[in-house]
Amino acid sequence: xxxxxxxxxxxxxxxxxxxxxxxxxxxxxxxxxxxxxxxxxxxxxxxxxxxxxxxxxxxxxxxxxxxxxxxxxxxxxxxxxxxxxxxxxxxxxxxxxxxxxxxxxxxxxxxxxxxxxxxxxxxxxxxxxxxxxxxxxxxxxxxxxxxxxxxxxxxxxxxxxxxxxxxxxxxxxxxxxxxxxxxxxxxxxxxxxxxxxxxxxxxxxxxxxxxxxxxxxxxxxxxxxxxxxxxxxxxxxxxxxxxxxxxxxxxxxxxxxxxxxxxxxxxxxxxxxxxxxxxxxxxxxxxxxxxxxxxxx
Amino acid sequence: xxxxxxxxxxxxxxxxxxxxxxxxxxxxxxxxxxxxxxxxxxxxxxxxxxxxxxxxxxxxxxxxxxxxxxxxxxxxxxxxxxxxxxxxxxxxxxxxxxxxxxxxxxxxxxxxxxxxxxxxxxxxxxxxxxxxxxxxxxxxxxxxxxxxxxxxxxxxxxxxxxxxxxxxxxxxxxxxxxxxxxxxxxxxxxxxxxxxxxxxxxxxxxxxxxxxxxxxxxxxxxxxxxxxxxxxxxxxxxxxxxxxxxxxxxxxxxxxxxxxxxxxxxxxxxxxxxxxxxxxxxxxxxxxxxxxxxxxx
Numbered sequence: 001x002x003x004x005x006x007x008x009x010x011x012x013x014x015x016x017x018x019x020x021x022x023x024x025x026x027x028x029x030x031x032x033x034x035x036x037x038x039x040x041x042x043x044x045x046x047x048x049x050x051x052x053x054x055x056x057x058x059x060x061x062x063x064x065x066x067x068x069x070x071x072x073x074x075x076x077x078x079x080x081x082x083x084x085x086x087x088x089x090x091x092x093x094x095x096x097x098x099x100x101x102x103x104x105x106x107x108x109x110x111x112x113x114x115x116x117x118x119x120x121x122x123x124x125x126x127x128x129x130x131x132x133x134x135x136x137x138x139x140x141x142x143x144x145x146x147x148x149x150x151x152x153x154x155x156x157x158x159x160x161x162x163x164x165x166x167x168x169x170x171x172x173x174x175x176x177x178x179x180x181x182x183x184x185x186x187x188x189x190x191x192x193x194x195x196x197x198x199x200x201x202x203x204x205x206x207x208x209x210x211x212x213x214x215x216x217x218x219x220x221x222x223x224x225x226x227x228x229x230x231x232x233x234x235x236x237x238x239x240x241x242x243x244x245x246x247x248x249x250x251x252x253x254x255x256x257x258x259x260x261x262x263x264x265x266x267x268x269x270x271x272x273x274x275x276x277x278x279x280x281x282x283x284x285x286x287x288x289x290x291x292x293x294x295x296x297x
Numbered sequence: 298x299x300x301x302x303x304x305x306x307x308x309x310x311x312x313x314x315x316x317x318x319x320x321x322x323x324x325x326x327x328x329x330x331x332x333x334x335x336x337x338x339x340x341x342x343x344x345x346x347x348x349x350x351x352x353x354x355x356x357x358x359x360x361x362x363x364x365x366x367x368x369x370x371x372x373x374x375x376x377x378x379x380x381x382x383x384x385x386x387x388x389x390x391x392x393x394x395x396x397x398x399x400x401x402x403x404x405x406x407x408x409x410x411x412x413x414x415x416x417x418x419x420x421x422x423x424x425x426x427x428x429x430x431x432x433x434x435x436x437x438x439x440x441x442x443x444x445x446x447x448x449x450x451x452x453x454x455x456x457x458x459x460x461x462x463x464x465x466x467x468x469x470x471x472x473x474x475x476x477x478x479x480x481x482x483x484x485x486x487x488x489x490x491x492x493x494x495x496x497x498x499x500x501x502x503x504x505x506x507x508x509x510x511x512x513x514x515x516x517x518x519x520x521x522x523x524x525x526x527x528x529x530x531x532x533x534x535x536x537x538x539x540x541x542x543x544x545x546x547x548x549x550x551x552x553x554x555x556x557x558x559x560x561x562x563x564x565x566x567x568x569x570x571x572x573x574x575x576x577x578x579x580x581x582x583x584x585x586x587x588x589x590x591x592x593x594x
Contacts, residue, residue: 131424
């Protein structure tokens, strides 16, 4: 049996044929098939199975979350944004195909993500669930989602004063805002859409959403903790970069032990939301929460 | 009673609140509310009414077609694409807000278009129609639609030799390809989606699609005719720019009279597709076909 990631890779490969005009399809495939852990699609399929659906019901949506993620990477890498030349050791889309094609490849992937869900979700899924899932995906991408995160990210980077010197509270808020909108929100949508398409009742959908929100926050708390502990090793002192700067972090607010306790509570609460589901089918989501909690980088 | 265009303008205004982050929502509103004839949304509403639906059923989709159109204008105007500083007498999005914000405003409008249809279409429309309409819209935007047209457009412009010197046949093909993908395809989707959401049966949807295809081709034929006749007036000779160059056009293939006859046939065939519908409700689509046939610029 194919692992979920292999299943996703095969479906992504089929989702974009090498049709004419060749250049745009090559550029779309170049970025979409460049590898990566397929975290969002795998969680989408896992949530679908956990609520009792066959994972094939959520496969087009799983692909859609990766298309959206890839679009955001292509556009974020552009010279007028983060200006990155390399991604995963390969030239970024605009380095390889030019800025114009990179922008269009992102546009086409974004459009395809919605079309793919609408056109390819098996007809055994009731259409009102497909519509709900599309609305959920859209809200994770647009001006209340990925795009919101990126515009605040750009605004922060453009203005060094904002990042280093304004009050710690605003700074912490900005960092969390960027994290929530650029990372956590699409992950939440992937999990929630998986549950919707898998046939979950409203209560189960909300459980899955609370799970995703806890894991999203957990990610940030662990990030703050790692900043302190990594810095300790690197610098030979207990104060990390965040602690030395004026930046508010969970270790600063709660102490390092307090932050670790909070992370433990979050992983506990996240897993608690999974308690009512078949434990075998819930295993991937359990493992993911624990992976986030114990990651070392 | 509000005209259809006024109804669309009011709905577009409400579709994007001035929420935080302010800059992205300002940029989205700046381009979306900059005016324009709202051709696609009005035809979408008209098709909905023609097949017996209340136009409110298609209003979110009507707005979506304008969001998509606006996105394509914002991205096409970018320095790495057509590099335009002005649109409708106002600074283009990237001139006013910067390239990064312009790209993100386009992304957010594209995402919102699909979300808007999924979240806002009245619940009296059966969800399977919403799903079909979303798939139709997506296919008009992505790498088989708008994006395909733009990438061929860029490829042609970048290489002067291609535009002026290669065989007339390929050149004609390129021009038509660009027109069909950048203009005709979204117009077709607007009309077809209006019919789907208005409750049309499959046969009526196909009639409406054939109407749109005829009108799309008509537009190109009239463009070719106007190139000859306008040039005649401007240059004081009967040979227009297209005729003087190596470019294949309908007047060249069919003669000027032949091309006019062909245009007449197309408008007749387009209107024939409307014959089975209530003539009062079909009037806007009749008028549009005749407007395209008789336009002078």
